Amino acid sequence: MRAAKPARMGRFPSGARSPHAMNAAKVAIIGFGTIGSGVAKILLESGNRLGRHAGRPIELVRIVDPDLVRPRNVAVPRELLTSDLEVVLNDPEIVAAVELIGGLEPARSIVLKLLASGKNVVTANKALLAEHGRELFDCARRHGRSIAFEASVGGGIPIIAAIGQSLTANQVLSIHGILNGTSNFILTQMEEHHAEYSAAVAEAQRLGYAEANPAMDVNGSDAAQKLAILAHLAFGAQVDWKAIPRVGIDTVDVSDLRYAKELGYSIKLLAIAELASDGLELHVSPTLVRHGTPLAEVRGAYNAIRVVGDAVGRVFFHGLGAGQMPTASAVVADLIDTIVGRAAITFRALGLWSGRGEAAVTLRDPAKSAGRYYLRFNVQDSPGVLAQIAGILGKHAISIASVIQHETEEEADGVVPLVIMTHKAPEGAMIQAMAAIDRLPFVHPTSVRMRVRD
């Protein structure tokens, strides 16, 4: 037993210099869409460099996809393509497979089959992990295989490695992320070009940043799934992503971006995990972020993550959060990690979805959290309106930091926007006050409430 120790402590595995060391590591891609094509491109075109990092050549031997004829932007030898997953499952020489199908099924069944047939898995599928993480990771553990998923959050930004490996000396205190590039692109369009929400969505679709049905991106679900993965990694919190309170950018009006700018803020869809004395607070929502702070300067389809650790302080990561090649970059790094054996060690060390260490984390009651708020009401322009609204806020112990009401903005029906920025107030009191204000006869739907971060 004693003899095993040095091998775990940093000696090179004895096989590393055996004649087999230069045998190619055979890999397969399942799902030949945009990301799959990018991964194939890197594997086929950068062989020498990858082989140097992996200690032996990496050979792409199969690409599985039901559609074998659609043109892709990479030239692939015809014999690599197959529509039959069994070809991969039955090839014992394939050591790792990349799942790039996306969505829940058949991705879930395929990953389970890959693991059961002895393949290590690399995936970019955050929905699959957020929904079926436990089942998949249990399956991998049962079969002594690893799942690597750097590409599932933050695209090309190595945030999984950062939180899962590089920052492990820290108690993570908070994570603030712009995790959905589509939403950020749309908000940037609205802010910089004063585009209406629907026009900005159309532009995002035209440029390929948004799908035909962008619901999961714009309603905060995609960001919540990614936040669930990061929260599990950083805090051991095994959270159902659907339990994370979330508001999407579909609630943001172009006028809110204008008022926010006037107050010195941008609006970003922030995914937030914050450790408080009474638990972990998780939420996704459009949030006012002060100009000049790094998160406020994240534009277009970029993602960014700000992590605060008790030792390291504030660390900030910024890069392309989606797209063919950035995502492929993360997938191929995971493949190399898998081949050299780092992925197996990390998979074991993290023990994700294993039930380990979860007892310590309780989710905080959102009503107990406190913050500053941006409020916008549509009010009938008549005497005493501001006084009554301010009165209700005051009754709930919410004090006002600033007010915007422009004379010029009266609409045809005499309805004007009234914007209020509050000082710090508990979420619970805020919700009650908003409900009371919304019952006032001169307040028209829909009132807007957004958190503010300084």
Add this chain to the structure above:
Amino acid sequence: MRAAKPARMGRFPSGARSPHAMNAAKVAIIGFGTIGSGVAKILLESGNRLGRHAGRPIELVRIVDPDLVRPRNVAVPRELLTSDLEVVLNDPEIVAAVELIGGLEPARSIVLKLLASGKNVVTANKALLAEHGRELFDCARRHGRSIAFEASVGGGIPIIAAIGQSLTANQVLSIHGILNGTSNFILTQMEEHHAEYSAAVAEAQRLGYAEANPAMDVNGSDAAQKLAILAHLAFGAQVDWKAIPRVGIDTVDVSDLRYAKELGYSIKLLAIAELASDGLELHVSPTLVRHGTPLAEVRGAYNAIRVVGDAVGRVFFHGLGAGQMPTASAVVADLIDTIVGRAAITFRALGLWSGRGEAAVTLRDPAKSAGRYYLRFNVQDSPGVLAQIAGILGKHAISIASVIQHETEEEADGVVPLVIMTHKAPEGAMIQAMAAIDRLPFVHPTSVRMRVRD
């Protein structure tokens, strides 16, 4: 031989669940200064968390330092302290030692002894790696041990892991780094508080950001050592750090920061590695960086690194580049990596200072590089001055983008600053033109030339 393969491909080493798995991993700290105290603090106070990540408890068993009585900001059991390195060298149960002595000797001899006695080494010592990397890494390879050095560049920013692991699918195209927190603190003081250079240095010393002799920090040497390490990692370029052209911030006048601001720029000490068709360009120098770009917004003692890869695009990292706890965060992450076995794999995969793959990289002749320049001349305020200077620039095919000459700034002796921003010009032509201008009778020393990045 075949049987070894699955073990390398992701199976758990069979020892992982043996009764020995929970044996503590014993480690030692060599050098009980600021960083050493920080590492001891994390190891002693966060045992549970670290043990979870390392798969078994991490036990700090020795701290070696000649000074056993000086008070530190951490309470350490007296029996851990020793001034005798032999105690560590002769303890076969110590699996990893952290070198935090700094400087070249005795750090070099001690690391060689640690490796020879079978310890894996973690170090934060960029000077040691830049100067003696080959000897130390060869020694580690000879003894089948690893050297981990995340803390040597960028403090708490996981830039070594990012370039060495997470971005390995990419051909790195460029690295732009603010790698010296002391210089950045001083430049920020000068820019924001209009402090003269010497006053800003004194303030940095008062706050502990600069040493009594800050030469290595402010003259660009520290940044050049870090750049040499990053360039080796990203490009396989084994460069003598002393061969990297470097200019320090001691050449920057507070007026340059003012003029730069007027033109829309900040001045940062940038360490740059850039791959061109005719080789790799490396240099460290104060550089004008356009307001609104992420590097321009890096203030105080922070570091930042912008990496461009052919697949991932632009990735940006920002965090505290020095200081007790951020550096300790990186050191302890390396310790965990060493204990779980990732460091051994990474050490082997990187093959640093092994002579592998270096043939491909040639350093580019700096005279061949081209860029925009900021120039400041001290000129006698007389007719025809600008015409003559512009004429010389024109003769060298350097065209002028903007000029600043303020009437109000004439000094007692009739000498005024003349600031010129050029369009893109070759460095060689720029040097010749500057020499010709400096020979003009009405130009007083010392003319200033800085690169501009857009």
